[in-house]
């Protein structure tokens with residue numbers, strides 16, 4: 001399978017990328033290419049031009065900025081899984097990154113590309129929702145900071161506007177000791193995309209849960225936080241009974257996805273199971 | 285329209301013209317006749333097309349040739365010197381292949397693993413090879429082949 005013809009340009013600054021996008025509205029940004037190239041090979045996507053942002057130094061970094069860790073949009077999943085800063089300070093992200101696809105996919109695919117693409121099954125959206133991340137977007141009108149909770153709006157649809165670029169992802173550093181985090185997913189065996197994924201973060205003070213974030217991918221058209229599950233956790237002790245109760249609330253919504261891998265009732269069931277597994281891994 | 289690229293392939297500088305839509309695997313196989321890199325699925329699932337890009341395993345059916353401009357690519361053809369590479373020897377000794385179609389990709393992914401994790405557990409080997417599919421062996425002997433290579437490479441390191 002060969003994509004249809006397009007022009008190619010490689011840029012070395014964010015400004016160049018934004019300028020190139022402004023001049024050609026049929027152009028597309030190319031990061032790792034691991035969602036875009038398969039779509040182009042199937043001719044589901046036929047951009048006039050690819051603007052390769054993968055070598056912009058300002059998009060390739062992981063940096064501790066005190067209150068939060070900043071991750072450049074073109075940082076690969078593989079780097080996030082193994083970088084000292086993410087492994088030590090954002091173990092939830094490092095762990096989730098190590099579960100994406102396979103090693104070859106992680107060596108090419110980027111966090112920015114994944115959240116721009118917003119596949120309902122992708123891992124990053126739920127993980128960033130649970131971690132309370134902020135997405136930094138830049139366009140010809142300036143820089144915007146969008147909370148992850150507002151960024152994902154629908155099936156392959158985000159708040160990213162025409163001609164805009166994701167530049168950074170900011171993730172607050174959880175205070176080690178008082179926070180518990182987990183990501184558990186049921187994988188599609190060939191691609192290792194999630195059929196259902198559950199990402200969790202909460203505070204645990206004197207054995208009591210507060211500030212719970214419980215987010216899912218693979219369940220609805222886009223990743224979301226489930227308020228019913230969260231409120232069943234807040235104020236409760238971290239016990240098997242609390243976990244059972246929270247899991248029973250999960251997967252209750254309508255419009256649950258159904259495809260040839262899993263029917264809606266099966267996904268709803270998996271949502272409960274993976275809520276339970278994610279929470280149980282916080283018991284230790 | 286074709287554009288010029290310059291790539292270090294198996295430590296040799298290659299200057300050529302490619303269409304932007306040219307996939308790396310076709311540059312390697314059709315243009316450079318490096319046919320050890322295979323095309324199995326053409327949909328980034330099977331890993332038969334695995335090569336190293338700046339030392340990291342990638343699926344060359346899902347990388348554009350223009351993306352590797354100015355970078356370094358290693359294919360299966362770079363593995364053996366005058367003798368087989370210990371990973372290749374492992375696949376031979378432990379019967380880690382039957383038809384051999386998946387083998388170049390398996391070996392390139394194994395090389396990526398053993399560089400970062402010289403003494404992997406069985407679980408780590410299985411996890412590292414998740415992106416490589418074999419229709420023949422049932423994987424068991426592939427695991428043994430990787431363990432053989434890991435042992436041999438570690439012994440070689442100790443001798444130096």
Ligand SMILES: Cc1cc2nc3c(=O)[nH]c(=O)nc-3n(C[C@H](O)[C@H](O)[C@H](O)COP(=O)(O)OP(=O)(O)OC[C@H]3O[C@@H](n4cnc5c(N)ncnc54)[C@H](O)[C@@H]3O)c2cc1C
Nearest residue numbers: 031032033034035036101109110112113122123166192193
């Ligand atoms: C075999 C296989 C298995 C996979 N398994 C998983 C999995 O288990 N979990 C998972 O989450 N994902 C999985 N993926 C998807 C993978 O993580 C992709 O790499 C990722 O979704 C897209 O990132 P990319 O850098 O490759 O983006 P690209 O493919 O380059 O781009 C994707 C889209 O985002 C746009 N874009 C890219 N970067 C930016 C930016 N900075 N700003 C604005 N727009 C941008 C592009 O224009 C394009 O529309 C898998 C992919 C493959 C091929």
Ligand code: FES
Nearest residue numbers: 324325326331345
């Ligand atoms: S041919 Fe590239 S992964 Fe199968």
Ligand code: FES
Nearest residue numbers: 382384418419420
């Ligand atoms: S040996 Fe035949 S596909 Fe692996």
